[in-house]
Structure formats: structure tokens, C-alpha cells
Amino acid sequence: MNFEDFEKDGNKTMAITTEMIKQLRDATGAGILDCRKALEQSNGDYEKAVDYLREKGLAQAAKRSDRTASEGVIEVYSHGNGRVAVVVEVNCESDFVAREASFRAFAHELALQIAASSPRWVKEEDIPEAELKREADIAAARAREEGKPEAVIPRIVEGYLSKFKDETVLMRQKYIRDESKTIQDLYNELAVSLKENIVVRRFVRWELGEASS
Structure with a gap:
């Protein structure tokens, strides 16, 4: 790095x-x-x-965002002849919006994104503090090994953690179809157009042969 x-x-x-x-x-x-x-x-x-x-x-x-979102869809996607499978739950406020083509298309695009980019968390706030501390410690140790001045190490760590979040947090990832946008941008466009509280609730990604976590 x-x-x-x-x-x-x-x-x-x-x-x-x-x-x-x-x-x-x-x-x-x-x-x-x-x-x-x-x-x-x-x-x-x-x-x-x-x-x-x-x-x-x-x-x-x-x-x-404080309005209840209990409707929605669970999107199931299989890729590579069954080598990768994704299940993602996206919620909205009304059954009417849950049937909207744009809402369902968004859920499908999320499944594609998860299959291709392997995020670990939905949003930044979901990352455990212990995980962030571990990554920060790794970044600081490597910077010291490279001989970076102690005064600049906090900035290096900050930049490293920002990139770590960009890679592992679904909402911060670049959209695979258009890298000028993030998944958060895609979400914002949908929420504004549908005028409802949209929630990306959770997801799971399996890959054939991977060890259980």
C-alpha cells in the first residue's frame, strides 16, 4: 500500500x-x-x-428517516452458475412503493453490487469500533515502518480508514455501473423520487467454498 x-x-x-x-x-x-x-x-x-x-x-x-419502513422486498441473486449468492432486504413505508419498478430495480442493483464488490457492512456506523481500531493500528505501524514522521501519521491513518470504509461499506462503495456515483448517491436519488423512507436493512453474501465466519 x-x-x-x-x-x-x-x-x-x-x-x-x-x-x-x-x-x-x-x-x-x-x-x-x-x-x-x-x-x-x-x-x-x-x-x-x-x-x-x-x-x-x-x-x-x-x-x-424517522418514519416506519416495514414494507419492501427481499432480493435474491445468484451469480456465476451458483458460485455466489446474495440476499438483501430493502424496506419502504408502503406496499405501493414496494411494487414500484424503480424500488425493485434498486434492490436488484444492490444485490449485483454486493455480489461484485463484497462489502462487509451496510453503513459506516455498522463497523465495530474494535475493527476500526485494528485497522488504524495496522496503518500506523506500516507508516512507521516506512519512516513517516510521527506528526503526519494521524493524517495517514485518517486517509487509510477513509479508503477502508470506501471499500467495505456498501453505501460508500462506487456504483459498479457508474463510478461517478456511490451507492449512497443512488439511494438518495431513489428516496427523493419516491418520497418515502427507504432503508437498506441488511444483506448476506455467500461464495462457494468460503469458510464460515
Whole structure:
């Protein structure tokens, strides 16, 4: 791994603080990743970030997130003549939306994404703290082995963890059909168009011959 790349990533994101994200989230109800993206797009300008979220319809979508989503679909997908199987549950508020072609297409696209990209968690908050600490310790140890100055190691670790999440968290992964979008972007578009609380509840991926976890 090239830790200089992680260091650069860390430098890019340092201007956007956790407090800025929290303030924007509290004000708009938008998700953490959406708030970070809005602040990055607006170079940290709070008012422009709020406008960005409103233009994208993300603040409104987030306000629906406390509504009960108990309908939906369980999508089952088999790939490679049965060598890989995926089951993913996606929920919505109404049976009407559960039958919508766009909703079912989204569930199918998630199954394809999971089969191809092997995420481990649905969202960032699902990652166990112990797992993040282990990855951070590995990144710090490798950076020290490469002789990186102690002062820059926290930024390197931050960049490393960001890439780790991009690879292992479904909502942060690049969409396999269009890498200019993430799965979160795909989700946002659907939530805004359907005007319901959409929840990617859970998934499981099996591959022939793999050991049980």
C-alpha cells in the first residue's frame, strides 16, 4: 500500500471538521456523508452547504428517516452458475412503493453490487469500533515502518480508514455501473423520487467454498 496516497487524502479532508458536519446535520437532518460532501462541495461555507443539500433534496429525504419502513422486498441473486449468492432486504413505508419498478430495480442493483464488490457492512456506523481500531493500528505501524514522521501519521491513518470504509461499506462503495456515483448517491436519488423512507436493512453474501465466519 502507498501511504503517501492516504496522507494526501487526509490533507484534503482536514478542513472539514466533525463539528462542522454535526452543525450542518443538526440543522438539516441530512446524513453524515451527505453533510460532509455538501461542505466539501462548498469549501466549508455553511450557507452554501445548506443550499446544496436543499437543491439535492437530501434534507427533505433525511427528515423522512424517522418514519416506519416495514414494507419492501427481499432480493435474491445468484451469480456465476451458483458460485455466489446474495440476499438483501430493502424496506419502504408502503406496499405501493414496494411494487414500484424503480424500488425493485434498486434492490436488484444492490444485490449485483454486493455480489461484485463484497462489502462487509451496510453503513459506516455498522463497523465495530474494535475493527476500526485494528485497522488504524495496522496503518500506523506500516507508516512507521516506512519512516513517516510521527506528526503526519494521524493524517495517514485518517486517509487509510477513509479508503477502508470506501471499500467495505456498501453505501460508500462506487456504483459498479457508474463510478461517478456511490451507492449512497443512488439511494438518495431513489428516496427523493419516491418520497418515502427507504432503508437498506441488511444483506448476506455467500461464495462457494468460503469458510464460515
